[in-house]
Amino acid sequence: MKLRKSYFADVRKDDLHEIGQARPRSDSPGHVTGKTAFFADRNFPGMLHLKMVRSPHHHARIRSIDTSEAEKHPGVVRVLSAKDVPHNVYTILILIQIGPEDETVLADGKVRWKGEAVVAVLAETERAAQEAAAKVKVDYEVLPAVFDMEEALKPGAPIVNEYHGQNYYLYDSGECRKVRFGDVEGGFAGADHILEQSYQSSPIEHAPTETTGCVVAPEGNDRFTCYTNTQAMFFTLDNTSIILQMPGSKLHFVGGTVGGGFGGKVDVIVEPIAILGAKLTGRPVCFIYSREEEMQISSPRAAEKVVIKDGVMKDGRIVARKVTGYTDAGAYSRHSPYGAQKGAGHYPGPYTIPNVWIDTYCVYTNRTPSSAMRGFGITIGDFALEVQMDKLARLIGMDPLEFRFINAYRDGDMKAHRQPTEGAALIECMQEAARAASWPVAEKYMAMSSYKKGA
Amino acid sequence: MAKVPVQFTLNGSEKAEFIDSGTTLLHALRDKIGDTSPKGGCHQGTCGACSVIVDGELRLSCLTLAETCNGATITTTSGLAEGGVLHPLQRAFLDTFATQCGFCTPGMIMAAKVLLDHTPNPSREDVVEALSGNICRCTGYEPIIQAVLTAARGNSQNAA
Numbered sequence: 173m174k175l176r177k178s179y180f181a182d183v184r185k186d187d188l189h190e191i192g193q194a195r196p197r198s199d200s201p202g203h204v205t206g207k208t209a210f211f212a213d214r215n216f217p218g219m220l221h222l223k224m225v226r227s228p229h230h231h232a233r234i235r236s237i238d239t240s241e242a243e244k245h246p247g248v249v250r251v252l253s254a255k256d257v258p259h260n261v262y263t264i265l266i267l268i269q270i271g272p273e274d275e276t277v278l279a280d281g282k283v284r285w286k287g288e289a290v291v292a293v294l295a296e297t298e299r300a301a302q303e304a305a306a307k308v309k310v311d312y313e314v315l316p317a318v319f320d321m322e323e324a325l326k327p328g329a330p331i332v333n334e335y336h337g338q339n340y341y342l343y344d345s346g347e348c349r350k351v352r353f354g355d356v357e358g359g360f361a362g363a364d365h366i367l368e369q370s371y372q373s374s375p376i377e378h379a380p381t382e383t384t385g386c387v388v389a390p391e392g393n394d395r396f397t398c399y400t401n402t403q404a405m406f407f408t409l410d411n412t413s414i415i416l417q418m419p420g421s422k423l424h425f426v427g428g429t430v431g432g433g434f435g436g437k438v439d440v441i442v443e444p445i446a447i448l449g450a451k452l453t454g455r456p457v458c459f460i461y462s463r464e465e466e467m468q469i470s471s472p473r474a475a476e477k478v479v480i481k482d483g484v485m486k487d488g489r490i491v492a493r494k495v496t497g498y499t500d501a502g503a504y505s506r507h508s509p510y511g512a513q514k515g516a517g518h519y520p521g522p523y524t525i526p527n528v529w530i531d532t533y534c535v536y537t538n539r540t541p542s543s544a545m546r547g548f549g550i551t552i553g554d555f556a557l558e559v560q561m562d563k564l565a566r567l568i569g570m571d572p573l574e575f576r577f578i579n580a581y582r583d584g585d586m587k588a589h590r591q592p593t594e595g596a597a598l599i600e601c602m603q604e605a606a607r608a609a610s611w612p613v614a615e616k617y618m619a620m621s622s623y624k625k626g627a
Numbered sequence: 628m629a630k631v632p633v634q635f636t637l638n639g640s641e642k643a644e645f646i647d648s649g650t651t652l653l654h655a656l657r658d659k660i661g662d663t664s665p666k667g668g669c670h671q672g673t674c675g676a677c678s679v680i681v682d683g684e685l686r687l688s689c690l691t692l693a694e695t696c697n698g699a700t701i702t703t704t705s706g707l708a709e710g711g712v713l714h715p716l717q718r719a720f721l722d723t724f725a726t727q728c729g730f731c732t733p734g735m736i737m738a739a740k741v742l743l744d745h746t747p748n749p750s751r752e753d754v755v756e757a758l759s760g761n762i763c764r765c766t767g768y769e770p771i772i773q774a775v776l777t778a779a780r781g782n783s784q785n786a787a
Contacts, residue, residue, distance in 0.1 A: 196721060203729030204717040206664025206705035210730065213663035381668040381676055381764055382730040431666070431730030432764045463669040 199429075210429055211399040214387045216456035220249055222449055223301035225291040225308045226469070227283035230538040231317035231330065234281055234290070238309040242293055245307055247300030250453050252292040254280035257448060258417040261335070263505050264440050267410050274335035275504040275541070277415055277444055283312070284332055284503035285538055287469045294449045294457060317538035321477060321498045324537050332503055332536040341501070341509040341534035349516035351530035353588035359492025359527030363483025365567055370479045371556035375472035375500070378545055382431020384470050385460030386442050388450040396447050397424045401431060404438040411440040416448055423447070435544035439471050439506055471543035474508055475500040478519075478556035483527075484564050488578040495519040497532035497553065502541035507548070509534045514549030520588045521557040522598045523579040528588035573606060577617040582624050596622040635699045637662065638706025646693055652686070653677045655693035656703065664705035664733045668762070675761030678734035679703050685741040687760075704733035707740070716740055716778045725774035727765035735761050739775045747782045749775070 202208035239251045254260050257277045266273060279290045291308045295301035316330045323329055324339040332339055340347050360366055386400035402408045405427050413420045430437060446459040461470065476499055483492035497515045501508035512534035519530050545551075565575035577599065585593045599622045606613045630645040637660065644659045653670075656662045656679070665688050668676035672690040679688045680702040707714035713721070716736050726732045735758060742749055742757035749757070754775045755768075763771060 194724075197724065197726065199729060200721050200724075200726045203726040203732040204704070204713065204720045204736065205708055206662075206703065206733045208729050209663075210666070212667065213657075215658055215661070379764060380728075380730075381674055381762055382666065382728070383668070430728060431668075432728045434764070463671060463674075 208429060210382060210431055211387050211401050211427070212382070212385060212458075212460055214389075214399045216387070216389050219387070219456040219458050220294045220296065220449065220453060221298040221301045222446055222457055222459040223293050223295075223298070223305045224289045224465075225293065225305045225310065227279065227286055227288040227290055227310075227312075229283060229312055229314050230286045230319070231315040231332070232283050232312040233315060234279060234283065235311040235313055237291060237311075239291060241307040241309070242291075242304040245295070245300060245304035247296040248293060248304045249296065249455065250294045250449065251304075251308070252278065252294070252445065252449065252452070253290070254278045256452070257415065257445070259415050262411060262415050262440070264407055264411055264507065265505070265510065266414070267407060270505070270509055272335050274333055275506070282334075285540055287465075287540060288503070289445075292445050292449065294453060294455075319537055319539055321475075321500050321533070321535040321537060324535050325533070330538075332538055336536060339536045341505060341512070341536075343509070343513070348531040348533045349513045351516055351519075351528060351588050353529075353590070354492075354527035356492045356494050356527045356529040360481070360483040360494075363491050364486045365484050366481065367484065367560070367564055367567055368479070368481040369560055369563060370477065371552075371559065372477045373473075373475055373552045373555070375475045375540065375542060376545060377467055377470070377472045378432070378434040378436030379467065380430075380432030380434065380436055383461040383463060383466040384437055384442055385458070386446050387456065387458045388443075388446045389456045390450045390454055391424070395422050395424055396450055397426060398443055398447055400425060400427045400443055401429070401433075402427055402437055402440075402443065403430055403433040403435070404440075407438065408440045408443050412444045412447060415440075415444040416451070418447075418451075434546055435473075435548060436470055438544045439541075441470070469540070471502075471506060471541055473545035473548055473551075474502075474511060474542035475539070476515075476552040478553055480519075480556060480560045482560065482564055484568060486568055488568065488570050488575050490523060490525050490564065490579050492527040493520060493525045494529040495531075497530070499532065499534050499549070500539060500542060501534050501536055502539040503536060504541040505534070506541050506543040508542055511544070511549035515553050517589050518550050518553050519557070521554070521561075522581050522596075523576075524581045524585040524593075525579070525588065530588070571613070573602060573611055573613055574617055576602060577613070577620060580622075582622045584624050598622065631694050633693050633697055635696050635701055637701045638703060644693075648694060650693045651689055652679065652681075652691040652693045652696055652701075653688035656688060656701075662703055662705055664703045666730055666733060668730065673762070674731075674734075675738065676731050676734045678737040678761065680737055680741055683741075683744065685738055702737075702740075704736045707736065714740075715781045716743070716775070719774040719778035719781070720771070723770050723774040723777055725766065725770040731761060731763045731765075735763065735771055739778070742775065743779055743782060747779065749779055751776065754779075
């Protein structure tokens with residue numbers, strides 16, 4: 173494989189002597205001595221504890237909110253609702269122009285998923301905050317909810333999120349991300365076999381050992397220091413700046429020490445409301461998810477459905493592939509429009525197929541909003557694609573690895589989204605895997621290369 | 628709320644505090660005394676991140692009432708290194724890359740220490756059993772098991 177040496181040519185040494193050597197981790201001495209400072213290890217005198225009142229309904233209109241009993245509860249310092257949040261409707265990816273703003277920091281008029289934050293209670297102790305939260309009275313009118321992506325896309329389905337107006341994310345390409353390459357119907361017509369299969373996954377929780385949270389300290393100079401375990405420091409800082417209508421220069425974020433993230437800590441959830449609480453009370457504020465909140469409230473990996481239709485020849489060539497992907501965003505976008513889009517680019521898999529048709533939908537339902545997790549948009553797609561590859565191999569009576577050699581992309585092949593393949597190493601990886609697993613593969617495949625002659 | 632006095636030895640130092648009755652040992656250690664090496668991961672006794680050693684026994688500090696520890700001798704991971712020299716378990720966790728995010732590490736080291744204190748030459752099965760109450764979401768456990776076995780080999784070499 174060729175390495176681009178033009179980048180940083182003046183600082184490259186190219187001796188690569190670190191590779192294959194064990195080098196100590198710089199953070200490990202802190203971990204083994206208990207000295208590493210996680211956000212929750214910060215403690216400040218007079219620190220308040222924040223607890224959320226959450227929606228018990230999947231979809232409901234809020235008729236009224238009565239916080240009077242909660243405010244009277246001993247130890248309660250402040251109760252926050254939607255009207256207290258300067259810019260209450262936001263969306264994380266607005267920073268890269270992926271709108272519209274579609275999510276409320278605190279629910280305003282409606283809740284769209286079970287567990288949605290409605291009212292924030294700040295109290296002297298965690299216990300007082302919890303007890304007072306239980307005294308907030310919210311009058312709900314329960315609305316019909318939709319939990320299934322295909323149901324959500326049917327005409328007449330309850331509209332989950334009015335900021336979108338329909339139950340799918342509207343891309344500039346329309347109701348889905350589309351890839352069109354060659355003539356997929358012509359490919360199916362000429363195929364020896366057709367195989368259409370449907371694959372589905374459930375939401376997956378990251379379950380980090382450290383729950384999501386932050387500790388905020390108001391400084392003497394009118395700035396706020398936010399100790400956080402976010403995985404997305406600048407997304408969080410910039411979105412907080414928008415939500416609180418506060419210049420970024422007032423916000424000092426301290427982080428980078430994350431007790432397990434896996435993508436589950438990229439949303440902007442705890443920091444804006446905790447900083448707002450610190451601003452309005454002048455006191456340090458601690459907002460940490462309970463384990464129950466981590467499991468039920470924090471974004472999981474999206475549920476996905478992937479329908480794959482392939483046309484395959486007896487000699488092993490896949491001649492046409494049509495994929496329809498559905499990503500369950502839950503009630504709000506967060507990172508899911510991006511996840512669904514990644515799927516569109518990825519679904520042909522690392523295979524060269526002359527006729528490809530892909531549609532991927534980002535669908536809104538009344539489920540917990542999903543977001544990032546390790547390779548989101550890709551991982552479930554790969555599960556579906558590779559199970560499909562095994563099924564195709566079985567269908568034509570071919571060894572599953574040899575079947576992949578026949579279809580593997582190689583340098584110079586045009587991919588369905590019209591990027592030429594460069595630096596492919598799939599064949600070499602499969603050859604190594606075959607050797608490592610003592611999997612018998614015909615010599616002609618073991619002699620193949622990702623480099624084509626003349627390419 | 629009425630305060631109750633608690634007094635115990637933590638990592639060799641005498642500690643005395645007035646706490647609310649019902650305060651967990653985890654809360655007392657972290658928020659009253661300032662030893663933040665035990666971590667709160669679940670507050671319901673399932674993750675092991677809060678593990679400490681009370682009178683030689685492994686305890687989940689999130690489920691232990693501080694007032695039941697009066698007069699006890701308590702060890703936490705922050706008290707293991709002596710004179711700046713790492714405990715063999717801490718050294719082994721470093722050398723075998725048994726930490727990633729680090730949040731479970733102090734609890735893992737506590738569980739491992741109790742094992743090695745009672746069973747200086749454990750089998751792999753002993754190690755797996757001893758760590759079975761501690762959740763790690765990063766490493767897949769294998770480097771941690773290797774760290775404990777490595778520290779145990781040091782024990783047997785010292786004895787020889």
